[in-house]
Amino acid sequence: MWVRNRCVTCMIPVVSRSAPPVRDRARHLGDFTLTPRVLVTIAWALPIGALGAVAAWALLRLIGLITNLVFYGRVDTALVAPGAAPHPAWLVLLAPVAGGLVIGLMARFGSEKIRGHGMPEAIEAILLRRSTVEPRVAVLKPVSAAVSIGSGGPFGAEGPIIMTSGAVGSILAQHLHLSADERKALMVSGAAAGMAATFNAPFASVLLAVELLLFEWRPRSFLPVVAAVSVATVVRAPLLGSAPIFPVDLGTFTPSAPVDALCVAAGIVGGLLAVAVTALVYLSEDTFARLPLHWMWWPAIGGLIIGIGGLIEPRALGVGYDVIDELLTGRATMSLIIGILVVKSLIWGLSLGSGTSGGVLAPVFMIGAALGALEGLVFPQTAPGFWAIVGLAAVVGGVMRSPITGVVFTLELTHAWSALFPLMIAAAAAYGTSALVLRRSVLTEKIARRGYHLTREYEVDPLEVLMVDEVMHADPATLRTTDPLPVPTTTLTAGVPRRGRPCDDPPRQRLFPVVDDDGALTGVVPHRALTDPPASARTVADLLVDDPLVVRADDTLRAVASRFAEAAVGAAPVVDRDDATRLAGIVTVEQLLDGRLRDLAEEHHRERPMRLLGRRATMPS
Template sequence: MMLSPNPVPPARQLRDHSADRRMIVLAGAASLIGLAAAGGAWLLLTLIALATNLFWFGRMSVASADPAAAHVGIAVVAIPVAGSLIVGLMARFGSDKIRGHGIPEAIEAILYGESRLSLKVAILKPLSSAISIGSGGPFGAEGPIIMTGGAIGSLFAQCFSLSAAERKTLLVAGAAAGMTGIFGTPLAAILLALEVLLFEWKPRSLVPVVIAVLVSFGARPFLLGAGPLFPFAAAPIGMMWQAAGLSLGLGMVLGVEAAVLSSLLYRVEDLFHRLPVHWMWWPAIGGLVVGLGGLIDAHVLGAGYANIQALLDGALTLRVVLALLVVKAIVWLVALGSGTSGGVLAPLLILGGALGALAGQVLPGPAGFWALIGMAGILSGAMRAPLTGAVFVVELTGHFDALPCTIAAAAGAYAVSVLVMRRSILTEKIARRGRHILQEYSVDPLEFLQAETVMTADPVTLAGDMPIGAAIDFFTRADHRSYPVVDRDGRLLALASRSDALRWQVSGALPETTLAEALSDASQPLAHPATPIGRVADLMVESGTGRIPIVDPATRRVVGILSRHDLLKVRVVGHRAERDRRRGRAPVPGG
């Protein structure tokens, strides 16, 4: 008789040392990916600067340039169209994976594509984004670098024999490292990985992501410089309780703004899908709207990092702030809805900052401080990532003293967003492809509940000395497909199933043969009352058995059985914990 050896080790032995070793290997790989992603961030920003100089100033240079400083007359309309047309051609004849702002595509690759991204995407995504942004597209570099860094991690992982979960870890490590390389925000990049990309919180995934981010952050000063990307002088207003309360209220307003922007974006996208022209031409149509917006106010062109700095400094006139709030929103929504290549973080920072700066005209304190609060709120509301939004802006500016207020704004925006929007601006795009994603994490009850909580106690058993003739007759009227076979002391010998009875009947086995003899070569999985239910479910999958006997670890007597149906009881327990509401004091143990 073959029983599973040591099916449930003691608690002190539950640690998976092979998983520990894999984590160390992944951490080592992540350090290389972090360095490569930092280089990718530098390359992307260099390409954007080169494209900006070529399109707007007609020169070969990688020096920082702003389209708003160019004086090209009516060509301000033609340049975005030309750049967008190139992007459309690249998507049509290169890879349509470069369309969009990058983060939804990364999420989709993680959840539905086994974290596999192609070399073509790794090359074309930064190139198309540089052309799009450099020609005046109202986007940021963060979405493209998340996709590009993710592709670097995925391609590296595909060079080795790794599982899909391990590839996901390295993909996300590359994405987070790329974001750190662009913005110099290591903690926010880690939080973005946790809130948006990983869909888990495990040492195997968290440690490599942190390693990649720290390596990228360490390499950034040598490539792009050190210090906050947007330092400014304004400090929080004196009374923190007042500032936090006002930030919470402003955050709720920003949650409404986030919901409106998300709704409008997908309405625009629907309008493009109704056009009687191939999608290759849509970015050019979006580019035309961008050019017309540039005629109204050139500040709406390009990534707009200078606008973010000016909002924080309080250096923009009210007219320009209004233009950023309205015109920038229109050109960004139309351009992004057209399917061109570019990110959402920088535009959201501008739109949230503009609304915050307007509120700062009537709220106490400097307008730049309220622009900062607006940026935190809009990111939280639009992306459903409140911790990322709150921390990202303080790392961008170096104003960690504003963290209580950014957390308040992020919480207010997040609460309103959840109430009025079914999905975030990131996951709505995926949902429209029929793939619905829930951005809520909870502990899997299968991992902490034990078998004894849901097993069927004292199950019906079959005696080991029962003749198989009697067993065949028993299974013709049995309620279940299988039953434990036990010896005279109730100790588990095997599991007899209806398929066993059918096999004996067809083969003409001797009816006087006992069950113990007929099943002497069977390998039987088993579990103990303290076994986590998740491990029992794994045993079912590994053995193909729908019922697992539960035995006492000391006596090996059968004390219960756990079936697939019993696993569904766990869902009932979870739903009851969520929905049953009652008053009363907790029972006193032993009382």
């Protein structure tokens, strides 16, 4: 079989000969791994899903209680909007300030981790703290979010519920004998369960977990998340109902080419708005960081900004589910559309940068719906609320950099299934616009500012699809146990050719296999032992490592890299797949890195395999 390798210096394909094809050469490999441990994780995810639904219900009721107490002077847990009725100007102005003071005190003397909108904190716990969350965060985060939103904060409940329900899963997992990856699966299961219960959007919650939290696509994490979300959705029904949050009836709407083309424009505009509000959040954060005040006081200043915005547009305060419903069903007035688009964007972005507690999804829903409703006044009339739905999906796709989640979220919130294709176009256009203009999303920028690198781009590891026999040195210098010391210099200076690389000065063979008279592998001797042997050593047998790390010719490079890391070695003998004593070659760390050349070449090397005119190009073999 011919394998195409690449030269790292010029990225030009280099053809080299590899081992002949063997029937079922990867029979011991699989597309995925499902072990009994996954079943244990799934079993624990079931009660976590139920607890996540209860946590979501409790948080929404707590938000309703504080909102009613602050703005209506009554004891009631129903979720109401602060701006649904007239209030004294002093109350609208000062209630968010008081809420900010309480949050600052809770963060200063309780836990600083309650600051922010929840998702970056959850990502940071997963990536940097091995999916461990302090128990007090599970209590302080929902309380601080309820105080923030209940006192008029223009935030959503989803970020805090992600952190709260995720903390429930993490705390339970910390009491079990689990690995960090299993803890991650249970933490994300709790977070996704809380999302599903909050919005009655199970599929979108699973996608959110995959696109934003898991950083992998494996059965060991995907199946527990689905199990937890399923339980949470079932438990939600008697607690919060099973109907869509914002039902929209598009009637007999069917997509058309002109409408689809306009969805591209709507997506681009939505992407630009996403860029603007993201930049506003971090401009605000930078500004607050320059204030000569302790960060404990910042939420109160953010609350003052909220209060001023509430005096201009009272309905921009709070979660605003009632406003989102009006926008999506085409019942919003021009003054409400403009007020939400301008005031909500400003007070949300500026106050979120103060480090207060609150989520981003519900405000993004409202801002996106307002943008779409405004576009609907210019674009051709289709169905009531259609352009508001398009705007919502576009802004979510641009702000969160999760276009698939944005589309599915919109559909599950509205049940406007006939709008699937236009929503996909708009969300993709917004995502592309945002990715072109901004390096990071509103979620990852915060982590990057703390000095950590985070990527959300996924691809198949090239080391996972290449086998050892495609990069190994198939004809290494070998020794026998009876060979006397010192070993001849010509043997010690033997080079190891590197496929796809210039071989003018090949690296020296760092490991020498030792074979018997029949060619069977008996052990190895490191190069350094041969160059500086002990004074008592007389033959190769005195230096022999008789139980070395051994890899098979049909192992993947990724599996070998993991074994190298675990054993802290940089080279290993390769044995035949059918005969573990038969030496097939040696493989080194440098040769494993050669496996990356394919990925580099496919990304950077440009070629024209076919030509329409003129000389016919040579097709790759």
